[in-house]
Amino acid sequence: MRRVVVLVGVVLLVLLGACGTGPAAPDSGGEGGLALAVSKINAALDPAESLTTSYLRSFGAGESLAKIRPDGTVAPELAESLTATAPGTWTVVLREGATFHSGAPVDAEAVRASLERSRVLNELAADLVEEVTFDVVDPRTLTATTAGPSPYLDATLAHYELQIHNVASYAGLTAPATTADLTGPFRVTAFAPEQELTLERNPTWWGQAPAVDTITVQQVTDPEARAQIALAGQADVVDLLPPSAVAELRTAEGTRLQGAPAANTVAVYLNPSSPAAPALADQRVRQALAWAVDRAAVAEIAGEGLTGAAPSWLASNPAYPQADEQGFTRHDPALAARLLDEAGWVLGPDGRRAKDGAPLVLRLQTWGTEGPTGEVLQAQWDSLGVTVELSYVDNALVQQARERGDWDAQTAAFTTLGNVANLFAVQMGADGSGNYGRYDLPQVPALIERASAAATAEERTAAVLELNALHTEVVPAIPVHPRPQATAVSARVGGFVAHPLQYENLVQPGYTLDG
C-alpha cells in the first residue's frame, strides 16, 4: 500500500514541479537579438546540399555573387560588379578585402572552387551552370564563359544554389556539415537540425554592419502555432502564416502583416492527353476554363487579399509589368460559355455540360498551400457547368499521377524570376520538367533562341512577351494568382522590405531594432 501512496505522491510532485516552473518570460532574444519562427529549418549546413541552400540564404548566412532586387532586376552582391563583356562572357570583379566567416579571403580562386564544388555535388547547381566555364583572371577577377550568348547569366549567378562558400572548410566531410563558412552578414553559431539555428553579426562583412547582434531561428511546423507566436509577439519575424489568422493579424497590435505576392504563379496545369477528361485536348476548352476564373475573387478568398490576379503566367514577375496586360485580364464567363458551346460541350437540362452524352468532368489535384485556391476554382467552374472533383493530396501522389499520365488538372507554382527564357523552356519546351501536359509546340525553341540571343534588351523582352502570349493562347496551364506570402514582422523591427522571393523576406541586413 505504501508503495501506491508513494507512487501517487511522486506523480503529484512531478506534476506540480512541471507546473511550478511556470511560464517563461516572453522574449525576442534580448535587445539586439532578432527572433524568427519559421515553418522549416534546414537539415544540414552545407551550401552544396540542394535542400539546404535556400535556408542559409534566407537566414542571412550565405550570399551569391549577385542578388535579385525586389523589382526583379539583378544587382551585384558578393561581387562588386558583373558585366557582360562579350556576347558569351561575363566578367566578375570581387569586392576588395571580402572574407569568409572563418577569415579566409574571398578571392577569385576561392569563388571558382566554390562554384565548381556546387557543380559537382549539387545537381541543381550543375544544371544552372551546365555550359559555363569559370576562369580566374587575377585575384579579384574571374570570367564566366558560355559557347552561345548568355544574357541572363547574372540572374543565374544570383541563384541561391550558387552561394559562395569556403571549399577548404568543407574538405574531407564524411557526415553532413555542422558548421557553415560563407560570406553573409550573419554567421552561424549553433545549429540543431530542423529545430533551432542561431547566428551572430559577421564583423567582417563587406557591407554596412547590421544593427542586429544575434538571430535565433526556431522551427515551428504548425501554422496555427506560428500565428499565435506572431500575435503574442514571441518572435519578430514569422513566415507562412495561415489564411485563417490573416484577419486577426491585420488588426493586431505590435505586429504588422507583410506580404508582397511571390514571384511564383499559382497555375492549374492541364493534361491534354488525359483519358478521363478528353475535353482538355481541345484548346477552346482550356481557354474557356481560363476565362471563367474570377481571379479577383480567388485572390480575395483563397489569398485573403494578400495577392492579386495573374492574368498571364509571367505576371507574377515584377520585372515584366507588361505581362499584367496579357492573357486573361478579365473575368468573362460569357466568353467561356461560348467557347465551350463551340467546342461542343453544351449545357444540359441538369445544368451540367456534356458532349455526346459524356459529362464535362475533371479531377483537380492540389497540394501544399494551394488547397483553398482549388476550392474556389471548383465552385467557379461548377457555375460554368463543369464538374470538378477536387482532391487535396500529398506531393508524392501528385507526382505519381503525372508519371502515369493519369491526371487531368494539378496546381503548381513555379517561380517566374530568374533566367526567364530558360523558365519558359521549362514550362513549354518539349523536354521541360514543368511542361506537365507534354505539349509539343514547334514555335517554342525558336522563340527561346530569340530571347537568349537577342542583341538588345528590348528585343529580348519582346521575345519573352511573345512566349508569354503563346502560353495564354495554348493554355498548358491556367494562371490564377501570384502565390501569397504572409509574413508577420513585429513593430520593433524597422527596415523590412517586402520581396517577391520568399527566402528574401526573413533576415535582411538593413533591419533596425528599437526597444
Add this chain to the structure above:
Amino acid sequence: MRLLDSARAGAGTRLRERLRDRARPPGRALVVAGSVLLALVVLVVLVAPWIAPFDPAAQRVGPRLAPPEGEHWSGTDRFGRDTASRVLHGGRQTLLVTAATMAAVVAVGVVVGTVIGLAGPRGDDLGRRVVDTVVAFPAVIVILAFVGLRGPSLPAVLGGALLVWWAPFARLTRALVRAALAEPSAVTARALGASRLHLLRTEVRPRLVGPVGVLVAVETGQLIATVAGLSFLGMGAQPPDPEWGAMLADARGAALSSPHLVLGPGLAVLVTVLALTCVGEGLRDLLDRSTQVVRP
C-alpha cells in the same frame, strides 16, 4: 469459526447487493434516451438536403466569416459558405465513415478474439501478444501511412482504420470468451459434451454483447476524433463535401476569433457521442443485472 466465516460472507453478499442496487442506474431509460437522441441525429442528417437553408458547397452565399445572425444563424466560413448547412450535411460523411468502420472493426475484432479465446494456451499467448501490440500501436501513423498510400478518400480512411481498430475488440472478446468458458455452467456443459459452437451460443454470446456495446461507444468517440486528426494532418475528407472533423480542423485556429466555426461541428460531434454513450452505458447496466457480473 466456520459460522463466523459464513456470517461474514453473508454480510458481504448483502452489502455487495446493496452496492449493486445503488450501482443500478436506470439502464432502460438511458438506452431509450440515447437511442432517441441518436435517431434524431441520424434523421436530421438524412433530411439535411431539405432542411438546410443553403447549398453547403455554395461559396459567397453571404459575407465571409460572418458571425451568427439573420439568415446565416450559424455564421459563414472563410469561403462565405453557410455554416449551419455545412454542419447539417457534414454529418452524412462523418456518420457514414464512422458507422462503416465500426461495423467492420467489430466484426473482425470479435471473430479474431473468439478464435484466440478458443485456442490452446500457446496460441492464446501468441494471439494475445499480437493483439496487445496492435492495440498499443499509434493508430494515427498507421492510418496516415495507409491513406498516403491510397490517396485520401473515404475507403482509404476506412481501410487504414480497419488495420488497427479491430484490436481492442479482439482483446476484449478474447478475455470475455475465456472468462465465460471458465464459468461453472460452461465447464459443466462442456463436460456433458456440448460442442464449442453450442457453448459460444449459450455461454459466450450473452456475456459478449454488453461489454462490446460499451466499447463501441468509447471507440466511436475516439474514431471520430482520429478521423478529424487526419484532416488536421492533411489527409482527411475532400472538399467541397463538409465533414465535421475536417470543419473542426479547418477552424481550430479561429476558435477564439470566430467561435461559431468550431461550435457547430463541435456540438454535432458531442451530441452524437453522448447519444452513443448513453446507449452503451444503459446497455451495460441492463446486462449487469441479467448476468450478475460486475463490469465497467
Add this chain to the structure above:
Amino acid sequence: MLRPAAVVGARALAGTLAVLLVASVLVFGLVRSAPGDPVDVQLGEAGGVGLSRSDIDRIRTERRVELGLDRPLPEQYVRWLGRMVTGDWGTSYVSGRSVRAEVLDRVPASLVLAVSGFAVAVVLAVGLALLASRRPGGPTDQVVRLATLATVAVPSFLLGTLALQVATAATGYRIAGPATAGRIWLPALVLGVAVTPTLSRVLRASLIAERGRLYAVAAQARGASAGRTLLRHVLRPALAPALTLGGLAFASLVTGSVITEAVFSWPGVGRYAVDAISAQDYPVVQAYVVLATALVVLVNRGVDLVQRLVDPRGDARAEAVA
C-alpha cells in the same frame, strides 16, 4: 531444475522476435508500396531551377542506384534487416544524417512528454474514479462518466490549439523552443486529459468491484476507517486491471503523440515519423516502426510483471474489464 525457466525465457524471447520480424516485413511492404519514391520528393522542391525532364530522369536513375532502390525488394529487405540488427539504422534520405542519431535526439523529448502526460492522466483518473465509485450510479458518477466519454470525442488538435491560445494570452506561455520544463506542462496537460477517460473508466469499475469484495467489507466490519479500507484493500487490487490498459496507453503515448507534438512544436519522434512518411524517407519510417513495435512489446511484458507484483492473485476476471 533450471531448465523450465530457461525454456520459458527462450520462448518469450522467440515470441518477441517473431512479432518484431512480422512487423518489420509488414512495414517494409507498406512503406515500399507507397506511390512515387523519395528521389522524386526531393527533386519536387527543385521545380524552380529548370531541370529538363531528361535531366530529372537521369538524376533519378543515378540516385536510385546510389540508394540501392533499383534492387529487388526482398534483397533490399534482407540488407536493411542485416544492418538494422547490427545497429546501423541507415541514413535519412532527407537530411543525410544517421537515422539513429536523429531518433535518439528526439526520443528524450517524447519520453518526457509521455511520462508527464501519463502522470497527469493517472492523477486525474484516480481522482475521478474515486469520486465516481463512491456512490456508483449516483449523480456524481453519471456526470463523471458522461463527461469523460464526451472528452474522448474532442480531437486533441482542437483541445491543444485552444489550450495554446488561452495559455499564451493568460500566462505568456512560450510556444516555440526546445523541450524544457517551462514548456512541457501544457502539452502534458492536454495529453493527460485525452488519456484520462479510458483509464478512469477501468479504475472506477474495478474499484466498485473491489469495494464489494469480502476482505474490504471485512476490514470495514473490523472497524477500519473508510479511508484506510479504500487505500489498503480497494485501491491496490483495483489498480491491476488498469495497469494493463495504462501500459498500452503509455506505449502509444511514447510512440505517437503525433498531433500533440505538432501543435506544441514539441521536438519528439511522433512528428518526426509523420514528416518522414510524407517525405518517403524510408530508412526513418522503417526504423521508427520497428522501434515502436519493440517498445510496445517491451511495455506489454513489463506490465505483465508489474501486474503480478501488485496483484499476485492474477485474477482472470481483471482482464475482462476493459
